[in-house]
Amino acid sequence: MIRGLPEYAPMTDAHPFQRPIRDRAASTDAPVKDYGIASPTSECADVGAPRKTPRVSMVVVLPENHAVMPDKLAEGLRASGAEDVDVLIACAGQPANLNALQRCVGKAQFLLAPAGTSAADLRELAMSHATGDIVTLLSGAVLHGAEMAERSFVSTC
Amino acid sequence: MLRQIDLSVVVAVAEGAATLSRSLQSIVDSELQETEFELIVVDDASDDGSAAIAARYADTVIRLTARRSGLAYARNRGAEIARGRLVAFVDQDIELKPDTLKLMLQTLNEHPGLDAIAATHDLRHCAGNFISRYWNVLLNVGESSYAGVGGGFGSGCGMVRRSILAACGMYDEWRFGTGTLEGVELGQRLLRSGHDVLLAAHVRVTQLRRWTAVAALREAFTRSALLARSLGYQQTRSSAPADVVFTWSRPALPLVAALSTVALLGAFVPGRDWVFTTALALLLVAIANARTVTAIAGLRGVFFALRAVPVHLCFQAVSVAGLCSGWLMRDTVGDPRPDAATQAYAEVGVEMWPPVPRPR
Numbered sequence: 001m002i003r004g005l006p007e008y009a010p011m012t013d014a015h016p017f018q019r020p021i022r023d024r025a026a027s028t029d030a031p032v033k034d035y036g037i038a039s040p041t042s043e044c045a046d047v048g049a050p051r052k053t054p055r056v057s058m059v060v061v062l063p064e065n066h067a068v069m070p071d072k073l074a075e076g077l078r079a080s081g082a083e084d085v086d087v088l089i090a091c092a093g094q095p096a097n098l099n100a101l102q103r104c105v106g107k108a109q110f111l112l113a114p115a116g117t118s119a120a121d122l123r124e125l126a127m128s129h130a131t132g133d134i135v136t137l138l139s140g141a142v143l144h145g146a147e148m149a150e151r152s153f154v155s156t157c
Numbered sequence: 158m159l160r161q162i163d164l165s166v167v168v169a170v171a172e173g174a175a176t177l178s179r180s181l182q183s184i185v186d187s188e189l190q191e192t193e194f195e196l197i198v199v200d201d202a203s204d205d206g207s208a209a210i211a212a213r214y215a216d217t218v219i220r221l222t223a224r225r226s227g228l229a230y231a232r233n234r235g236a237e238i239a240r241g242r243l244v245a246f247v248d249q250d251i252e253l254k255p256d257t258l259k260l261m262l263q264t265l266n267e268h269p270g271l272d273a274i275a276a277t278h279d280l281r282h283c284a285g286n287f288i289s290r291y292w293n294v295l296l297n298v299g300e301s302s303y304a305g306v307g308g309g310f311g312s313g314c315g316m317v318r319r320s321i322l323a324a325c326g327m328y329d330e331w332r333f334g335t336g337t338l339e340g341v342e343l344g345q346r347l348l349r350s351g352h353d354v355l356l357a358a359h360v361r362v363t364q365l366r367r368w369t370a371v372a373a374l375r376e377a378f379t380r381s382a383l384l385a386r387s388l389g390y391q392q393t394r395s396s397a398p399a400d401v402v403f404t405w406s407r408p409a410l411p412l413v414a415a416l417s418t419v420a421l422l423g424a425f426v427p428g429r430d431w432v433f434t435t436a437l438a439l440l441l442v443a444i445a446n447a448r449t450v451t452a453i454a455g456l457r458g459v460f461f462a463l464r465a466v467p468v469h470l471c472f473q474a475v476s477v478a479g480l481c482s483g484w485l486m487r488d489t490v491g492d493p494r495p496d497a498a499t500q501a502y503a504e505v506g507v508e509m510w511p512p513v514p515r516p517r
Contacts, residue, residue, distance in 0.1 A: 054219075054510045059212075120213040127212030133510060134238065135218045 056085040057132025061139045063119040064092040070104035077105065090126040092117040164194035164262060165239030165319070166247060169231035171201040173249035174210055176365040181214035183253040194258065197239060199231040207249075221511045229328035229339035230514050236319065236327060244319045246340070250366035251313035254279075260360045261316045272352035273317035273344070275310045276360040277301065280456060289368045290457070291465050296364065298452045300356060308356025310344025313364065321352055330514040332387045332493050338380055342387065370468075377472050378479040385483025386493055442470065 058077065062068055068089075077087060087108040093115030095101060102110065111126055123137055166184055170177055184196055198211035199219040211218045219234050236244050243265060245258060253276075261274050277300040282293040300312060310317070325346050333339040347354050368376075443450075446469060454462035494500060495514055502513040 051510055052508045123212045124209045127209050127218065133220050133222070135212070135220070137212060137216060137218070 054133035055131060057130035057135045058085050058087050059123070059126040059130055059135060059137045060087070060089045061119055061122045061126065061137060062089065062091045062095065063122060064115055064117070067095060067097065068101065070097060070100045073101065074104045086130070086132055088126050088130055090122040092119075092122055162193065162195055162241050164189070164243045164245060164258065164316075165197055165236075165241035166194055166245045166258070167197045167199065167232055167235035167239060168211075168215075168247050168249060169199045169201060169228045169235060170203060170207045170211065170249040171225055171228070171231070172203050172205050173207050174203070174205040175367075176250040177207055177210050178213070179252055179365055180247065180249055181211065183255075184247060184258070185214050186255060187253060187257070188255045188259045189262070194245075195240060197235045199235040201225050201227070201231040223511050226511070226514055227330070227333055227339075229333040230330045232339070233327045233330060234511070236322060239319060242319055243316055244322060245314065245316040248313035250364065252363040252365050253314065254361055254363075257314065257360055257362055258316075261314075261357070264355065264357065264360075265316060265318070268355075270353055271306075271355055272321045273310055273315060273347055273354040274360070275308070275312045275315040275340070275344070275354065275356050276362045277304060277312060277356060277358055279361040279363055281363050286367065286369075287464065288370050288373050288468070289364075289366070290461075291468055292368050292373055293364050294453055294457055294461075294465075295449075297456065298449060301358060301452075304356045304358035306353050306355050307348060308354070309341060310347065310354050310356075311338060311341035312356070312362070314360075314362045315340060315344075317347070321347070325350060325352070326517045329517050331495055331516050333383070338384055341384065345388070374472065374475050377476045378482075381476045381479025382483035382486070383493070385480045386487045387483075446470075446473075 060068070060073070060077075073089075087105060088111055089101065089105070089108050090111040090113065092113050094112055098110070101108070109129075111122075111129060113122055113125055117125070119139060123139075126137070127135060168177075168181065168184070173180075181196070181198070185191075187194075195216045196214060197217045197219065198208075198215040199221065200208040200211060201221050202223065202225045208218055208220055217238065219231075219238070221231060221234065232246055235246075243262065245261065247253065257276055261276065264274055265271055278293060278296040280294065280297055282290050296312075300308070303309065325343070327343075328339045329342050333342065344354050446466070449469070450462050450466060453465055457465075495503075499514055502509075503515055507513055
């Protein structure tokens with residue numbers, strides 16, 4: 001199941017969440033579905049339960065004017081050891097290839113912030129939705145400079 | 158496959174929202190290339206949004222949500238996932254110079270015999286109030302006096318070889334669950350096991366925290382008591398030569414002894430000349446603190462030093478009380494230990510997340 005798909009709502013000019021990102025990040029009662037992702041509690045019912053190992057989340061931050069190749073995303077996440085972790089892809093605006101991304105990275109949740117949201121704001125927003133005890137945040141620049149498998153992971157449009 | 162990197166920077170934070178952003182920004186703005194280091198922030202059960210601030214800068218954020226376990230515990234969790242062959246520990250209220258990390262990295266690379274390096278505080282303090290500046294100048298005086306190899310690892314920014322850190326047993330999670338002097342104890346352990354630690358006068362950092370008088374006095378008492386209780390008198394003296402506690406209390410301890418002697422002798426003097434006794438006591442105070450006050454005057458001016466004298470005496474008294482209390486606790490109760498449940502869990506070896514604080 002692709003988490004996020006049922007909750008996904010296309011961004012339009014009339015979308016109620018086009019107000020500044022800072023307001024939304026500061027808000028504590030904003031419904032999670034408004035960001036186009038599934039509720040973290042829907043598939044992580046054991047959040048408060050004792051466990052032996054830490055939950056790990058991986059956040060991929062895609063600011064505006066950045067795109068990600070779906071196959072490279074899947075390959076890069078595998079290379080980063082992300083097979084057993086929750087993956088959250090935070091995008092500023094709606095990626096043109098959203099459907100392809102969802103097909104290729106089935107486990108990922110998608111967090112769609114308004115276009116123009118800065119990378120730092122995207123990171124903060126994604127952090128508030130990540131459920132992991134250990135949250136790794138990857139940006140396009142870092143992925144660019146990594147191993148060959150990750151080299152074309154993110155490219156500027 | 159993940160690439161290898163030289164350096165992992167670990168910042169442990171607990172309720173640090175006031176200064177964290179500035180501290181992390183200074184790390185990100187370092188002269189080191191972005192690809193040369195990773196930034197790991199460990200949030201020790203903060204509820205002031207520190208984790209969200211950390212996410213804006215860090216490569217990895219570890220959230221410890223169960224209960225606050227202390228800087229030593231939090232730093233160990235960061236070091237466990239670090240990938241660099243060197244690990245730097247930076248306090249949440251420390252601002253680095255652009256070249257701080259680069260200088261530390263260079264020094265360790267150029268001196269293979271050196272295993273750890275700690276930065277020293279500069280004189281600049283951003284808070285601006287008198288107590289903060291006084292605290293900062295004491296740190297500066299103490300660290301400047303003892304800079305060099307063997308000077309300690311207790312400052313707000315230190316870098317150590319990861320293999321050496323692991324071999325030494327990392328930070329002490331039991332003794333320093335609530336304290337802030339885990340670096341002092343680690344430095345002592347590194348030195349005891351034959352590793353060289355450099356307190357580098359040429360590598361500077363800036364203190365960001367704003368101290369109030371009450372908070373600073375409480376900190377002085379806590380640090381003194383914890384050090385004395387954990388390490389005892391001899392080890393405390395040898396392990397914390399540059400620590401701010403000793404900038405206060407070193408001259409105060411013989412001073413207290415001298416004043417007690419004077420008071421005792423005064424009981425046998427007929428007529429009891431209080432003017433003479435008071436003058437003698439003040440003279441002893443002046444002699445005991447001459448070095449520190451002169452250093453403060455040299456750094457901050459005579460007027461600042463004169464203002465600092467009564468504050469200094471007050472802090473000395475509190476610090477001595479803390480040391481005495483710590484030694485008393487050490488002799489009567491023993492080493493600080495976590496609660497019984499934690500000890501039992503650690504003994505049984507329960508595997509859970511977050512992990513049970515480990516004894517060394």
